[in-house]
Amino acid sequence: MTTTINVELGERAYPIVLGQGLLGGGFDLAATLRGGDCLIVSNDVVAPLYLDALGACLGGKDISSIELVDGEAHKNMAAVESILDKLVASGANRDTTVLALGGGVVGDIAGFAAACYMRGVDFIQVPTTLLAQVDSSVGGKTGVNHPKGKNLVGAFHQPRLVLIDTDTLQTLPERELKAGLAEVIKHGAIADAEFFAWLEENIDALLARDAHCLVHAIQRSCEIKAAVVAEDEREGGRRAILNFGHTFGHAIEHCRGYGEWLHGEAVAAGMVMAARMSRIATADQDRMQDLLRRAGLPVTPPPVGAERMRAAMGMDKKVIAKQLRLVLLERLGHAVTTSDYDESRLADVLQAADG
Amino acid sequence: MTTTINVELGERAYPIVLGQGLLGGGFDLAATLRGGDCLIVSNDVVAPLYLDALGACLGGKDISSIELVDGEAHKNMAAVESILDKLVASGANRDTTVLALGGGVVGDIAGFAAACYMRGVDFIQVPTTLLAQVDSSVGGKTGVNHPKGKNLVGAFHQPRLVLIDTDTLQTLPERELKAGLAEVIKHGAIADAEFFAWLEENIDALLARDAHCLVHAIQRSCEIKAAVVAEDEREGGRRAILNFGHTFGHAIEHCRGYGEWLHGEAVAAGMVMAARMSRIATADQDRMQDLLRRAGLPVTPPPVGAERMRAAMGMDKKVIAKQLRLVLLERLGHAVTTSDYDESRLADVLQAADG
Numbered sequence: 001m002t003t004t005i006n007v008e009l010g011e012r013a014y015p016i017v018l019g020q021g022l023l024g025g026g027f028d029l030a031a032t033l034r035g036g037d038c039l040i041v042s043n044d045v046v047a048p049l050y051l052d053a054l055g056a057c058l059g060g061k062d063i064s065s066i067e068l069v070d071g072e073a074h075k076n077m078a079a080v081e082s083i084l085d086k087l088v089a090s091g092a093n094r095d096t097t098v099l100a101l102g103g104g105v106v107g108d109i110a111g112f113a114a115a116c117y118m119r120g121v122d123f124i125q126v127p128t129t130l131l132a133q134v135d136s137s138v139g140g141k142t143g144v145n146h147p148k149g150k151n152l153v154g155a156f157h158q159p160r161l162v163l164i165d166t167d168t169l170q171t172l173p174e175r176e177l178k179a180g181l182a183e184v185i186k187h188g189a190i191a192d193a194e195f196f197a198w199l200e201e202n203i204d205a206l207l208a209r210d211a212h213c214l215v216h217a218i219q220r221s222c223e224i225k226a227a228v229v230a231e232d233e234r235e236g237g238r239r240a241i242l243n244f245g246h247t248f249g250h251a252i253e254h255c256r257g258y259g260e261w262l263h264g265e266a267v268a269a270g271m272v273m274a275a276r277m278s279r280i281a282t283a284d285q286d287r288m289q290d291l292l293r294r295a296g297l298p299v300t301p302p303p304v305g306a307e308r309m310r311a312a313m314g315m316d317k318k319v320i321a322k323q324l325r326l327v328l329l330e331r332l333g334h335a336v337t338t339s340d341y342d343e344s345r346l347a348d349v350l351q352a353a354d355g
Numbered sequence: 356m357t358t359t360i361n362v363e364l365g366e367r368a369y370p371i372v373l374g375q376g377l378l379g380g381g382f383d384l385a386a387t388l389r390g391g392d393c394l395i396v397s398n399d400v401v402a403p404l405y406l407d408a409l410g411a412c413l414g415g416k417d418i419s420s421i422e423l424v425d426g427e428a429h430k431n432m433a434a435v436e437s438i439l440d441k442l443v444a445s446g447a448n449r450d451t452t453v454l455a456l457g458g459g460v461v462g463d464i465a466g467f468a469a470a471c472y473m474r475g476v477d478f479i480q481v482p483t484t485l486l487a488q489v490d491s492s493v494g495g496k497t498g499v500n501h502p503k504g505k506n507l508v509g510a511f512h513q514p515r516l517v518l519i520d521t522d523t524l525q526t527l528p529e530r531e532l533k534a535g536l537a538e539v540i541k542h543g544a545i546a547d548a549e550f551f552a553w554l555e556e557n558i559d560a561l562l563a564r565d566a567h568c569l570v571h572a573i574q575r576s577c578e579i580k581a582a583v584v585a586e587d588e589r590e591g592g593r594r595a596i597l598n599f600g601h602t603f604g605h606a607i608e609h610c611r612g613y614g615e616w617l618h619g620e621a622v623a624a625g626m627v628m629a630a631r632m633s634r635i636a637t638a639d640q641d642r643m644q645d646l647l648r649r650a651g652l653p654v655t656p657p658p659v660g661a662e663r664m665r666a667a668m669g670m671d672k673k674v675i676a677k678q679l680r681l682v683l684l685e686r687l688g689h690a691v692t693t694s695d696y697d698e699s700r701l702a703d704v705l706q707a708a709d710g
Contacts (some may be wrong), residue, residue, distance in 0.1 A: 077436060088503045116471075119498060119509045120589075143474060148443045154474045155431060234475075 001214070002027075005222050008137065008230040012158045016138060016222050020211060022052035022165040028057050032161050034122055036093025037062035038262075039040075041083055041099040041110035043070040046128050047154065049171055054101050054126055064090045068106060072253075072263065075105045075144050079154065083113035087349035097122040097160070103129035103176070104136035108154070111142030115157035125159045128168040130180025130214075134221035136189070137162050139229040139242075150250050156234055157316050165224075167216050169348025177266025178296040181206060183244075184217050185291055186271060187224040190244045195220050200287070203294050241335040244327040245271030248301070253313035269295035273349045277341055278329040287332065303355025310350055312313075357382075358570070359570055360577050362493065363585040367513045371493060371577050375566060377520040377605035378408035378481075385413050387516050389477055390450025392417035396438055396465035397423040397456040401483050404526055409456050412518075419445045423461060425616065426613065427608075430460045430499050438468035452477040452515070457485035457620065458531070463509070466497030470512035471551075480514045484522040485569075486533025486619050489576035490540070492517045494584040494597075505605045511589055519577075521569050533651040534619025536561060539572050540646055541626060542579040545599045548688025550575050555642070558649050596690040599682040600626030603656070605668035607708075610659035623652035628704045632696055633684040642687065660708025665705055 002019035002150075017027060038061055041050055045055065047067050055063055066086045068079050087096065098121060100110035107125050114123035125137035143154015181203075188196030198216075204215040225242065232239040247268030253261060275288040289299045301309065313324060325339045357374035372382060397406055402422050410418055421441045423434050442451065453476060455465035460478050469478035480492035498509015524532065536558075543551030553571075554561075560568040580597065587594040597640055603625030608616060630643040644654045656664065668679060680694045 077432070081432060084501065084508055088501055115512060116508050118499075118507060119496065119511055141474065143471075146439065146443055152438055153471045155471060156474055168401060202643060324517060 003219055005219065005226055007158075009158060009233055013232075014141075014158060014160050014162070014204060015127070016164065018161040018164045018166070018219055019214065020165065020167050020215070022163055022170070023050060023057060023113065025053075025056035025059075025096065027057055027137075027167075028059075029054075029099075029124065029163065030061050031163075032124065033058070033061055033097045034287045035093070035097065037064070037090070037095075038099055039083070039087060039090065040065040040099045040101055040111070041068065041106060041113070042066075043068045043106055045070045046102040046106070049223060049254040050101060050128060050168060054099065066248040068109065070105075072105055072145070075109055075328065077144055079109045080113050080116070080144055082118055087117050092117065092121070094118050094121060097124060099124045099126055100137075101126045101128065102132070103127065104132040107132055107137050108142050108151075109142075109144060111157050111159070112154050114142060115142055115155035120157065123157060123159045127162070127164060127340075129172055129176055130169055131176070131217070132180075132182055133164045133166070134180060135225065136260075137164070138222055138225050139239075140233065145335070147245060148269040150253060158233075159274070164218060166211065169209060169214060170192040175262065176264075177209070179262040181295045182264035182268040182271070182297055184221050184290065185222045186242075186244055186267065187276075189271065189288060190241050190327075190335035191224045191228070191333065193332065195224075196287075196333060202293055203291060205297065216303060223258035233320075233331060237337070240325075240337040241327050244329075244335050245274050247313055247324075247326055248273045251309045252301050252304070253311040255308050256302055259270065261298075261302065265298050268292045268295075268300060268322050269301045272299045273301065273352065274326065274328060276349050277326060277345055280329050280331055284329075301353040304353050305355075306347070307355045309353045357403070359652075360573055360581055362513075362581040364588055366404040367588075369513060369515050369517070371517040371519065371581065371672045373521070373570065373574055373577065375424075375520065375522050375570070376525070377480055377518060377595040378405060378412060380411035380414075381688070382412055382518060383414075384409075384479065384518065385416050387479065388416055388452045390448070390452065392419070392447065392450075393452040393454055394438070394446070395420040395444065395449060395454045395456055396468070398423045398461055398462060399458060400425045401457040401461070405456060405483060409454065412647055419511060423464065425460075427460055427500070430464055430601075434464045435468045436463060436501055439472055439669065442468070442472050444502060446475070447472065449473050449476060452479060454479045454481055456483065457487070458482065459487045462487055462492050463497050464484065464499060465508075466495075466512050466514070467499060467509050470497055470510035477511065478514045479513060480517040482519060484527055484531055485524055485573070486514045486538055487529070487535075488519045488521070488524075488573050490520070490538040490580065493577055493580045495588065496576075503607075505608060513588075514570055515606065517620055518556075519573060521566065521573060524564060524569060529651075530617065531619075532562070532564070534617040537619035537623040537647065537652055538627070539576050540650065541597075541622065542558075542576045542646075544643060544687060545596050545624065545682075545690035546579045546583070546688065547575070548686075550579075551642075551646075551687060555646055558646060562651065590694070594648070595680075597683050599684075599690050600629050601677075602668055602681055603628045603664075606664045607656050607659065609667040610663050611642075615655075616657065620653050623650075624654060627654045628656065628707065629681065629683060631704050632681060632700055635684050635686055639684075639687045656708040659708050661702070661705035661708045663691040664708045697701045
């Protein structure tokens with residue numbers, strides 16, 4: 001069964017197509033391509049598993065491909081330039097489509113290259129990790145890291161289609177599955193208390209990769225994200241709630257060196273910190289922490305030092321006019337962006353990073 | 356006297372403010388800035404002349420600046436990265452404004468950096484060359500060259516304001532003034548026969564830098580460009596007419612190595628070639644050539660070889676599905692984009708490049 005979720009963005013609207021058995025020819029992607037050729041961007045881990053299966057969805061098209069080196073440590077301008085060089089070398093034009101086959105890193109890099117080549121060519125996301133399927137492939141954020149900060153360079157460039165074949169999760173390493181669950185749990189926490197409760201009931205089934213449960217979790221996550229993005233495409237306001245746990249999480253990643261902690265792991269610890277900062281019942285803060293712990297995720301930051309973490313938070317894009325803003329929970333299932341928080345509470349929470 | 360021309364682009368609309376004596380504090384730019392800080396991007400030729408004068412328009416703001424090396428040869432990703440590094444180093448955030456002070460190259464590079472930093476920050480154009488004032492500063496095209504082709508990497512990123520102080524033209528080298536006139540003449544040729552005739556009458560006054568004539572020529576050029584851009588922001592159709600002479604011109608620049616011929620010079624020779632390709636009276640083709648010659652511009656391509664030029668034209672962004680499209684004149688004052696042209700006529704015209 002295939003489900004379609006529409007991301008309502010006017011002339012930039014696009015469908016998320018979700019189901020099992022879509023790769024290998026189960027879905028006709030060729031019909032979506034504007035021109036006769038495309039470039040598949042993948043990495044050295046995913047390409048051997050799924051490049052041919054994606055090619056089978058592109059019958060009759062002229063396909064080029066490029067393999068990046070796997071990992072957040074290689075999410076940089078050099079990777080973008082290697083894609084641009086490949087596009088030039090293969091004679092790509094304005095009708096060429098770039099496809100991202102892999103996790104969030106591949107999607108972010110490939111999407112940014114597609115945004116820049118000839119000032120923007122079509123882009124299709126084929127996410128193969130849970131994190132990419134429930135989060136990074138939807139919403140049009142693309143970009144790379146700068147040595148001084150995460151995602152400091154990039155573009156908003158919406159895909160024309162997101163193709164999610166949940167079968168790809170069967171080959172996903174355990175640790176990455178758990179990291180993806182962090183973003184699933186985030187969607188419940190910020191926007192849907194009922195979904196959060198469903199996750200509490202089904203977390204073990206999700207960890208066991210129950211296909212039915214995975215489809216439901218991904219679908220609900222995509223619906224929540226699509227609704228938030230449709231309301232505020234370029235993050236002028238409401239969209240910032242999707243960054244719940246991320247200001248802390250990015251600081252963890254920054255202090256730790258990109259790649260040592262997975263993004264989802266850093267976000268998990270960050271969400272616990274953000275929940276502890278929130279003016280909600282301690283019992284709800286505990287529910288947050290317990291669910292993440294049951295998902296096998298870290299619930300405390302690494303011992304990088306409170307001061308270093310506070311400094312790294314100052315580089316966050318949400319720092320407006322030098323005033324740190326945080327995404328906090330008003331209640332479980334509803335997040336807000338605010339600069340109205342207790343500085344001493346922040347200091348307390350950061351102490352966890354003193355180890 | 357100050358004239359304002361609005362570029363009607365909905366939520367991305369912005370004014371072009373045009374007049375004499377605007378720099379040095381004659382215009383309050385500070386009021387346009389969203390945040391408290393800005394980065395002025397200029398080059399080693401323009402900064403010594405006008406950096407302080409621009410600073411005087413930004414009273415009370417925290418100003419950083421960076422000087423690029425002058426010239427089209429340095430319009431590359433390395434320059435963009437140097438600006439991004441500077442933004443990071445100066446703690447720039449989403450409310451920071453990037454200002455481009457200089458010619459088209461500075462504007463293209465700085466605009467692309469502004470488009471990419473934190474997925475897009477505000478951008479103000481302060482063009483100091485005639486070419487930038489009548490063409491590149493308006494319309495939101497930003498980007499850099501790739502070793503294999505011009506402007507292959509970039510973004511559409513509209514400025515918030517374009518500030519044109521025509522006094523800056525008094526320090527412009529003669530050769531660059533003439534190169535800018537090529538784009539002024541282009542605007543008459545593609546969209547306004549009456550303006551074309553006015554240019555025939557006033558070309559000597561323009562070369563003598565008559566302030567009144569310069570203001571009129573710049574204003575009419577900006578009006579024409581603004582109207583075309585408002586109709587087709589992302590060059591889905593009509594906007595392509597602004598590339599009249601550019602397919603040939605870019606090929607000349609490519610074969611010649613960026614920087615040896617000025618962009619306007621290559622476009623001048625390219626416009627004569629495009630006019631000769633057009634199904635218009637020979638007398639009108641001659642008017643085109645004569646006006647450009649009187650403006651001191653080249654009217655024949657350099658001897659780079661017809662075959663090399665044809666190959667370079669194949670890299671043009673206007674090649675859609677491998678079919679070369681050209682901007683030709685339907686009549687003097689009206690251009691169209693078409694793939695309906697005579698291949699043997701193209702071969703004849705390219706022969707001029709055989710020297």
